[in-house]
Amino acid sequence: MPTLDQVLSGSQSERRPPYVVAEMACAHDGSVERALAITRTSSQADALQIQLFHAEELVVPKEVPTVRGFELAPESWKRVVQKARAADLDLWATVFDEEAVELALELEADVLKIHSTDLSNPFLLQSCAQTNLPLSLSVGGSTVSEIASAVRSLEDHGASNLVLTHGFQDLPTAPKDARLGFISTLDHLFPYPVGYQDHTDGGSDLAHTLPLAAIGLGAHVIEKHVTDDRSREGTDYISALGPEGFAQFVEKVNAVNGVFSGKRPDDFSEAEEEYRQSMKRRVVAGAEIPAGTTITEQRITLLRANDGIKANRLDVVLGRKSQRSLQPGEAITEDHLK
Structure with a gap:
């Protein structure tokens, strides 16, 4: 399995093993025990991704009570991170406000992710860039000019290790809306590795095959939603894989390692x-x-x-x-x- 350094280093054209990020999102439904169970589900990935936010800083007042129900206390997150580290997982943290950035640093996150929500948020971009941590920039639903502006802002504030992550979340995202071809466009336009965050219906075969196609188009990072039990139909379950499905998914990703090599002339196996x-x-x-x-x-x-x-x-x-x-x-x- 690849290391984070391998993902961030080397030329874009160099074929590296795919790096799998297990995205917990809000599938824990505010329960630390469920978050711990999802972390167990994620153990075969390369990284666990969590979301850190404060409802008052994220949504309009009438939505705060609902969103607050998905928050976990810092001490609960520390338990989750301890379990992730025991499973040898890197920690990626999606941060939605500056207090969340501080918590991510306290949790010793390896990567900060900037959600597409904040791609044009100059305050959060600056805050994340100044941590000197590698950053994953979600570019779903964003124009090329918006992406370029965000990248310039991050670079201007000291960021140099970036991953541009394509994909957006519908409920679920229809295959026709996946726009996998944009992965190649990003690879051509920017000097950074590209990732793909899949939000296909977790119960369909395409939940496995679209990410494999994304790898073929140049995605070095594959982000996949996970949950403890799909049948529970909890938050974010629609695009998520359960324990057995996620294990099978990682096995397939590892199986195709090397399949998409050969971009260099005469590079025979x-x-x-x-x-x-x-x-x-x-x-x-x-x-x-x-x-x-x-x-x-x-x-x-x-x-x-x-x-x-x-x-x-x-x-x-x-x-x-x-x-x-x-x-x-x-x-x-x-x-x-x-």
Whole structure:
């Protein structure tokens, strides 16, 4: 499994193993015990992502009572983080206000995520950038100019390690709205790794296949909602995978590691090199070629062989003389030629 440093370093074109972030969001429904259960579900990921917010700083007054029900106290989050660390998970924290940034630092978060809600919030962008932590910038529902402005703001305030995360949350997000092609656009426009946050119906096969397609399009980070039990139909369950489904998902992500390699020319795998060695036609003696004989088209043929000069180098064979007698069917090598 990749490390966070591997995600943030290296060229964009370099194919690295996908990094899986298990997104808890508000699936805990305000229960620390449920949050701990979701953390157990997330143990096969590379990172656990939590959301830190204060209702009064996030929504209009009439919605505060409802949203406050999804808050967890700092001491509860410390229990969650302790369990995540015991499972060797990195900690990503989505922060919605400056007090949340302070809590994330207290929890020793490895990455701060800036929700698309705050992509144009200059105060939070500055606060996050000045932590010097790696940042995940959610760009769902944002124009290229809005994204570019946010990136400039983060850079101006000292941020250098960014991940641009594509995707938005509907209930659930329809496949036709996923716009996976935008991953390649982000990869082309910005010098930072790109991630994909999937919000497809967690009960559909596409909840597994769309993220795999995103990896093929260049996503280095895959963010997936998790819950303790889908049948409970709690908050954020619609796009989430339960324990068994998430384990299967991570297994599939790991299985496709390497499938999308090959962007660099002639970057063959060991298996493809072996195929190349045995399947390409080579120059072979079509009849006996006595020593000292000039080799012509009439004396050779092109056949599959494990050694010998490849057919695309026929010009280095024709017109030259043989060093020794060659038997019919014998592959011709450089050592056979004067």
